[in-house]
Amino acid sequence: MKKQPRFLPLLLIIGLFIFVLVPFVPLMLSSLSFGWRWPDVFPQGWSLRAWEYVVNDVRTWQAVGISLWIALIVTFVNLLLALPAANALVRYPVRGRWLFEAIIFAPIIIPPFISVMGVHLSFLRFGLTETVLGVVLAHIAPTLPYMFRAVMVSYQTLSVDWEDQARMLGAGAVPRFFHVVLPHLLPGILAGASLSVLISLSQYLITFIIGAGQVVTLPILLFPFISGGDPAIASAYSLLYAAIAIMALVGMDAALKRYYQMSRVPQQEKGVKP
Amino acid sequence: MSDLRIIDIEKRYRSAQAKNEASFLLRPVQLTIREGEFFSLLGPSGCGKTTLLKLVAGLLEADGGELWFGNENLSNVPPEWRKFAMVFQQSLLFPHKTIEDNVAFGLKMQKVGKKERLNAARSMLDHVGLSGFGRRFPEELSGGQQQRVALARALVANPRVLLMDEPFSALDPSLREEMRELLSQIQKEFRVTVLFVTHDRDEAFALSDRIAVMGEGQLRQIGTARQLYERPENIVVASFLGLKNILGGQVTSGRFVSSDKIIDATVHQPLADGDYFMVIRPESIKAAAADQSGHVSIHGIVQEMKYVSGTYNLKVIAETQVLECVFTTFQAEQTAVGESIDLLVDMKEVWFLKE
Amino acid sequence: MSDLRIIDIEKRYRSAQAKNEASFLLRPVQLTIREGEFFSLLGPSGCGKTTLLKLVAGLLEADGGELWFGNENLSNVPPEWRKFAMVFQQSLLFPHKTIEDNVAFGLKMQKVGKKERLNAARSMLDHVGLSGFGRRFPEELSGGQQQRVALARALVANPRVLLMDEPFSALDPSLREEMRELLSQIQKEFRVTVLFVTHDRDEAFALSDRIAVMGEGQLRQIGTARQLYERPENIVVASFLGLKNILGGQVTSGRFVSSDKIIDATVHQPLADGDYFMVIRPESIKAAAADQSGHVSIHGIVQEMKYVSGTYNLKVIAETQVLECVFTTFQAEQTAVGESIDLLVDMKEVWFLKE
Amino acid sequence: MWRKSKPYLLLLPASFTIILLFFGGIFDGLLKSFGYFPAIGETGLNLTAYDRLLHSSDFWQSMALTLRVAALSSLVSAIIGAFLAVALFFVNNSTKKAIPRPWQRLFQLPLTIPHLVAGYIVVLLFTQSGFVSRLLATVGWIDGITEFPVLVNDSFGWGIILTYAWKEAPFVALMLYPVLSRIHGSWRDVSRVFGAGPWQFIREVVVPVMMTAWTIATFIVFVFTFSAFEVPYLLGVTYPSVLPVYSYQLYTSGTLSDRPEALAVNMILAAITILLGLVAYHVSKRWNVLKGWG
Amino acid sequence: SEDAGNATNADSLLAADWDAIQDTAQGQVVNMYMWGGSDNINNYLDEWVAPRIKQDYGIELNRVPMNDAQDIINQLLDEKIAGKTEGSMDIIWINGENFKAAKDNDLLWGDFTGQLPNFNDYVDADAPEVSEDFGEPVEGLEAPWGKAQFVLVHDENQYEDPPKSMSELADWVKQNPGQFTYPAPPDFTGSAFIRQVLYETTGGHEQYQQPAADIGNLEERLEPMWQYLNSIEPYLWREGETYPESLAKQDQLYASGEIAMTMSYDPALAASEVLKGRFPESTRTYVLEEGTLANTHFLSIPFNASDKAGALVAINELLSPAAQTAKLSPENWGDLTALDLEKLSPEQQQAMNEVDLGEATLSIEELEQNRLPELSSDYIDIIEEGWTEYVAKE
Ligand SMILES: Nc1ncnc2c1ncn2[C@@H]1O[C@H](COP(=O)(O)OP(=O)(O)OP(=O)(O)O)[C@@H](O)[C@H]1O
Ligand SMILES: Nc1ncnc2c1ncn2[C@@H]1O[C@H](COP(=O)(O)OP(=O)(O)OP(=O)(O)O)[C@@H](O)[C@H]1O
Ligand SMILES: [Mg+2]
Numbered sequence A: 001m002k003k004q005p006r007f008l009p010l011l012l013i014i015g016l017f018i019f020v021l022v023p024f025v026p027l028m029l030s031s032l033s034f035g036w037r038w039p040d041v042f043p044q045g046w047s048l049r050a051w052e053y054v055v056n057d058v059r060t061w062q063a064v065g066i067s068l069w070i071a072l073i074v075t076f077v078n079l080l081l082a083l084p085a086a087n088a089l090v091r092y093p094v095r096g097r098w099l100f101e102a103i104i105f106a107p108i109i110i111p112p113f114i115s116v117m118g119v120h121l122s123f124l125r126f127g128l129t130e131t132v133l134g135v136v137l138a139h140i141a142p143t144l145p146y147m148f149r150a151v152m153v154s155y156q157t158l159s160v161d162w163e164d165q166a167r168m169l170g171a172g173a174v175p176r177f178f179h180v181v182l183p184h185l186l187p188g189i190l191a192g193a194s195l196s197v198l199i200s201l202s203q204y205l206i207t208f209i210i211g212a213g214q215v216v217t218l219p220i221l222l223f224p225f226i227s228g229g230d231p232a233i234a235s236a237y238s239l240l241y242a243a244i245a246i247m248a249l250v251g252m253d254a255a256l257k258r259y260y261q262m263s264r265v266p267q268q269e270k271g272v273k274p
Numbered sequence B, C: 001m002s003d004l005r006i007i008d009i010e011k012r013y014r015s016a017q018a019k020n021e022a023s024f025l026l027r028p029v030q031l032t033i034r035e036g037e038f039f040s041l042l043g044p045s046g047c048g049k050t051t052l053l054k055l056v057a058g059l060l061e062a063d064g065g066e067l068w069f070g071n072e073n074l075s076n077v078p079p080e081w082r083k084f085a086m087v088f089q090q091s092l093l094f095p096h097k098t099i100e101d102n103v104a105f106g107l108k109m110q111k112v113g114k115k116e117r118l119n120a121a122r123s124m125l126d127h128v129g130l131s132g133f134g135r136r137f138p139e140e141l142s143g144g145q146q147q148r149v150a151l152a153r154a155l156v157a158n159p160r161v162l163l164m165d166e167p168f169s170a171l172d173p174s175l176r177e178e179m180r181e182l183l184s185q186i187q188k189e190f191r192v193t194v195l196f197v198t199h200d201r202d203e204a205f206a207l208s209d210r211i212a213v214m215g216e217g218q219l220r221q222i223g224t225a226r227q228l229y230e231r232p233e234n235i236v237v238a239s240f241l242g243l244k245n246i247l248g249g250q251v252t253s254g255r256f257v258s259s260d261k262i263i264d265a266t267v268h269q270p271l272a273d274g275d276y277f278m279v280i281r282p283e284s285i286k287a288a289a290a291d292q293s294g295h296v297s298i299h300g301i302v303q304e305m306k307y308v309s310g311t312y313n314l315k316v317i318a319e320t321q322v323l324e325c326v327f328t329t330f331q332a333e334q335t336a337v338g339e340s341i342d343l344l345v346d347m348k349e350v351w352f353l354k355e
Numbered sequence D: 001m002w003r004k005s006k007p008y009l010l011l012l013p014a015s016f017t018i019i020l021l022f023f024g025g026i027f028d029g030l031l032k033s034f035g036y037f038p039a040i041g042e043t044g045l046n047l048t049a050y051d052r053l054l055h056s057s058d059f060w061q062s063m064a065l066t067l068r069v070a071a072l073s074s075l076v077s078a079i080i081g082a083f084l085a086v087a088l089f090f091v092n093n094s095t096k097k098a099i100p101r102p103w104q105r106l107f108q109l110p111l112t113i114p115h116l117v118a119g120y121i122v123v124l125l126f127t128q129s130g131f132v133s134r135l136l137a138t139v140g141w142i143d144g145i146t147e148f149p150v151l152v153n154d155s156f157g158w159g160i161i162l163t164y165a166w167k168e169a170p171f172v173a174l175m176l177y178p179v180l181s182r183i184h185g186s187w188r189d190v191s192r193v194f195g196a197g198p199w200q201f202i203r204e205v206v207v208p209v210m211m212t213a214w215t216i217a218t219f220i221v222f223v224f225t226f227s228a229f230e231v232p233y234l235l236g237v238t239y240p241s242v243l244p245v246y247s248y249q250l251y252t253s254g255t256l257s258d259r260p261e262a263l264a265v266n267m268i269l270a271a272i273t274i275l276l277g278l279v280a281y282h283v284s285k286r287w288n289v290l291k292g293w294g
Numbered sequence E: 001s002e003d004a005g006n007a008t009n010a011d012s013l014l015a016a017d018w019d020a021i022q023d024t025a026q027g028q029v030v031n032m033y034m035w036g037g038s039d040n041i042n043n044y045l046d047e048w049v050a051p052r053i054k055q056d057y058g059i060e061l062n063r064v065p066m067n068d069a070q071d072i073i074n075q076l077l078d079e080k081i082a083g084k085t086e087g088s089m090d091i092i093w094i095n096g097e098n099f100k101a102a103k104d105n106d107l108l109w110g111d112f113t114g115q116l117p118n119f120n121d122y123v124d125a126d127a128p129e130v131s132e133d134f135g136e137p138v139e140g141l142e143a144p145w146g147k148a149q150f151v152l153v154h155d156e157n158q159y160e161d162p163p164k165s166m167s168e169l170a171d172w173v174k175q176n177p178g179q180f181t182y183p184a185p186p187d188f189t190g191s192a193f194i195r196q197v198l199y200e201t202t203g204g205h206e207q208y209q210q211p212a213a214d215i216g217n218l219e220e221r222l223e224p225m226w227q228y229l230n231s232i233e234p235y236l237w238r239e240g241e242t243y244p245e246s247l248a249k250q251d252q253l254y255a256s257g258e259i260a261m262t263m264s265y266d267p268a269l270a271a272s273e274v275l276k277g278r279f280p281e282s283t284r285t286y287v288l289e290e291g292t293l294a295n296t297h298f299l300s301i302p303f304n305a306s307d308k309a310g311a312l313v314a315i316n317e318l319l320s321p322a323a324q325t326a327k328l329s330p331e332n333w334g335d336l337t338a339l340d341l342e343k344l345s346p347e348q349q350q351a352m353n354e355v356d357l358g359e360a361t362l363s364i365e366e367l368e369q370n371r372l373p374e375l376s377s378d379y380i381d382i383i384e385e386g387w388t389e390y391v392a393k394e
């Protein structure tokens, strides 16, 4: 216990490295390969063909834009829905609390495509298919619970005393929300937003069913390639897709960090999803 | 006159899970706090102090009763308009604002200009001994400093009443003493009316002009520290104030006989016959050999001696009764644990309670 | 004899971020704690109390020095073999085990049979007044109850030494007092050697047979409560123990003259000429009119009077010096704030410090 | 009145949205699974779809595959996750300071990668001619492609399992890590003082403390993998397929009369996940999962 | 009423003259729903076709990538049920089963091919591969876009003399165990390979030109095919324990050298894979001695297409000799033309013949000489189910 061999942590770090990073190597190689026959570890030749296709295709950037746009709207709507709900459940004695929680958390347990398959025809009748609005609506169910949970956890750590304190200093409901509640919830909101964005970005099936080909998000664009299309392009798209997801999260994290630096809000634990 | 009058305010908590907890009831409270007075609510945990304080603040809605400040009925005024201020147990500084901005928050809510309110904040920070800390963030301050900031924040907007809910109980003992000094001094300087909640007798005694002792949702007694300590109105108050020598007995025609017979003495007060409790403050017990006039002697055995800064606390067993007494070091040196001792009780100093 | 001997143990923390914090150094400590003794380490926050305690427990590795228990050298024995027990500031009960299992944990580690250890645990729970709580989980208990369980857990395995690190500082004052009583009583019952860490003077005084006052990584003075209070060895100890009347001055041929000249009196102790501090305990100051032999009179003005259970604390200004004194209610009634007063200091009770 | 109903009004938008968009869809599906399909002139309620399903060996094979894949996925990621968490914990412990943030980030990386991409990564890594196989061949462990086992698009579901192991192990680790780091501080000290050696510490404290969080994390992964579509669609075989893929295949078969069956599969899927959810809820309540460590 | 208006409008389009159609088509946005997994095809449409149509007719051609043609049909079906009359799909790319499903469910607009000048001029409407789609009469509901033919792919450097018939293949497989396999049905190409086996082992294709239900002893007739498949199974890749899930997977096996042969229903695919560097340079394709299956893929217009005029113009343009010639080039796509070479002008013929199909691709002539017709889809279902039953599960 006392004297741990120095190489052990090193070994673990290397193991971690392999576990996490090495999987990206073939993706990278494949996207740049020109002829790559077994058993060569590296391609015979290199080519930017796949990347040229991916980068030059307007659709790629449209898809990136649409994906992020949908994710942002979904997140914003989630926020509007989650804030009052979390407030109610944390701040008031609500009868049938379990029922409300069960309702809001249900999409975590029941896969959302089940509901989307059911609701598909109605969406079609209301003209919601093939629209961004329809896709946004379809994305709400799978993302809202995570946003709700993050906001609720955050709310629970905000003792009423803070709001009371602000009241005693003469702050009405609105200043109270902006000066006290929001700054405190912000890290939680951002954690929830990260999850919401990530989940929204990852949806293939429900986007496809509701978007019906007209709402082309990144996964829609990517899917034909990875399910039996050109591997180099599939790899390039996959890398781009992963990069967008990571960048969205890193971006939000950076925003949060900036906020911390500016205002020293104690950091909270982030929510996670499988 | 801008007294704060609490008239029959009452409150019942209906516990959400009906079975789990008995609901709590704050009995109608009748209380007037004079302008500029330092008034404390003293009572054990869970007796309803915070509840009463929050009712005064308006953070809880009363089930009945009224609250007047001078000629103004505040009963239905929301807390943000009452112009009260409050300091909580935790400093509750806004972590994302600088110290200055925290202190100036109340003024900002009153739409005071930025420059003006920052000046006011800085001078208030001076008062609490924190000049130069204005641009820091709360988390860069120690607990005591944070509580000073909270005090400054509460005072800067010239509140009509300052409400404080155990503001020092989260601090170290030495820091607590320091903060008491500061509060005492600042209260005198600003002549602000203070309603102070604590469960610490020493704190209440050290700070307050008057004290209300609470117990189980009720005001038990109101008075100065000395009135309470020397003339408690009932055993609950007496024992909460740490008066431990309480002897049951009977008064018959001006003579008190304790039930275990260790005391049999003439009563100085005019008391009707009946069952009484005699309360003997530890300070009013002396070792024998001093002048005996007006004293009653009790024989006992020293069970324990403890040195407490400058004096000794003794526990003496007399029959079945354990008596606590305070001895000077000189007196204490004359005796030792296990030895028998004669105690004198000054009958002028004892106090009788009917129960 | 199974004394615990700490021989020149020392420890330096190398601060990880070299710039941020100066590293902390615990100077070599030399200390013998006698079997069955209740020994306290008293000192301000950050002075190294916990560090010393953990060194004794073996949870930290000392940079030098030795630890002996009786004839056994424990310096290189890992903590799990030392047969010590420890109670921390937080109760640190294992949340996944019942109270019983928590208490029985130490015995389980010693491979005591299930039945036996549960019996032992239950009887220990009786001792701390928690019989019947055995099957609950820690989170179902209040803070005080949890700390009792922690105490029971520490005692059940019959430790050779019980180490306690501010075990009551997270509790309410009233609860704290109750726990002190319990600890005191149990320590007497089990005759266990206790090494107790606290920053609360009253706590140390109330509990300890002997106390070591620490400051800045060093033992400042070791002694009984009374020795420390009446004969502090230096100003740091004196002021940490709350002795506030400390007057600088000079002794010349058996006479002390304070620098502000308010005292000029014969010294009862044999002191070499030189600069000294005179420490006057508040209790040894009396109002004039009492017998004057061996007393020195000081003239001053009453600045503040505070009623403290049974006595008054006065602050009197004499020249530039603020003197604190303890008056009986009777004495106090003779004067008032703002009045001038003559104080008598018993020169037999004062204490001189060279510095 | 306002005060009383305020919380309910605040809850209304969120719950209404979910009820409308989510439960509405499920209810719609439920009706259709009972053969109620006005659009094609079916308005009666019957159990034909369920009957057909329950008598179809395809369905049962799908069910078996789904259960197997979900169970193995969650088990494998739980084990790797626990290993990851403990490894990080030790690295952390022995370096005596918090893991530098980049490290933390790094090990969370798989969490942020979309499932589709993770699935594709597994394709590239583990096909018989994939990267791993090439590496092994270069090292000389295998001589021909066929010596490398079929791990992708195999009927056992290894590819799916590998994908989830990679994606969800960090998730499990992330759930465990806070629990572990709590143990680190004071409890190790406590247990040492009371005579517990490292192994006893692990047995008495680390494992039981980790166990609850670990079970729950595993469980979450199970429910998730049980009902996931994309990865099995990508990495599975056409027959048998996992339930969500099976349902999708029926749904898009181009024959309307297969729809009730597809939706019946969905309903069965939902019923199972709800059941699992309830079990998880009770287990976590029973085990006081959230007690003591929030 | 809008419904009715739409319908008359649409019906009038079927009768209108071409200039009127072109006028109506001006400014329309035509959504073309098609499989989106090939960068070549995508690029051909996005970069070759779309700009030309935009420039020449003011029509915006918007390619919508789909994962599977089946999804297209399914979506149309839903729109039909939901009564959606203004659909987004204007052109869809389908054939075979999907066409049949669409036709059976009335998902297609109508007999429009006669309206297309290029169809009338360059397509042999009576040729069986144009008038029938996997045995299903086309009836003008879809216009041929391109043709595909089954070819086998091998690496010349490894095996110079590949098996040219099923019986040779059986021997070859036994000599080279583990070097051959075929994608498991319902993969399209794998299924085609089995049909290829069917033709050769059961005595030719002619017998299957009638509906499956009319053949009384079908099971018996199929028996030799199952025997053949089972007889080679032990010598296949991984001893026939498992088959590649899709052609893409099989191509990957071939590309990485794991197996020596692959196959394709796209005779130019191998060439384009060589161009991309995936397949070795020495890759060659060939057809069987008895000929190989050929089919046509079509473009159609859904019943609820919003921009039918635009769709007509776009399809017409896609059938133009220029577009078809460009499509033929492996650099663009490498898809065989749907036009009848003989109907082209000599210059046009020459342009087409000059297209460098790549060394791996057979000449158009050689392919045309070895064509066998496809089976109707009721056979395909039977064969695919039978394969699972008699080959995979055994
Ligand atoms: N919101 C509430 N609902 C129901 N009961 C409550 C509520 N708040 C407090 N109580 C109960 O009312 C009683 C009085 O609470 P209060 O906070 O006023 O006590 P307190 O005197 O301030 O105690 P402490 O010294 O611990 O702060 C307690 O028994 C408490 O449990
Ligand atoms: N692991 C460590 N590394 C570096 N410095 C430390 C470490 N632990 C404690 N210190 C420093 O050592 C000094 C003594 O710490 P210690 O915990 O012993 O104080 P303490 O007397 O117990 O204080 P408290 O009353 O606050 O518990 C402090 O200045 C602290 O900052
Ligand atoms: Mg309170």
Ligand SMILES: [Mg+2]
Pocket: C049, C050, C051, C165
């Ligand atoms: Mg400490």
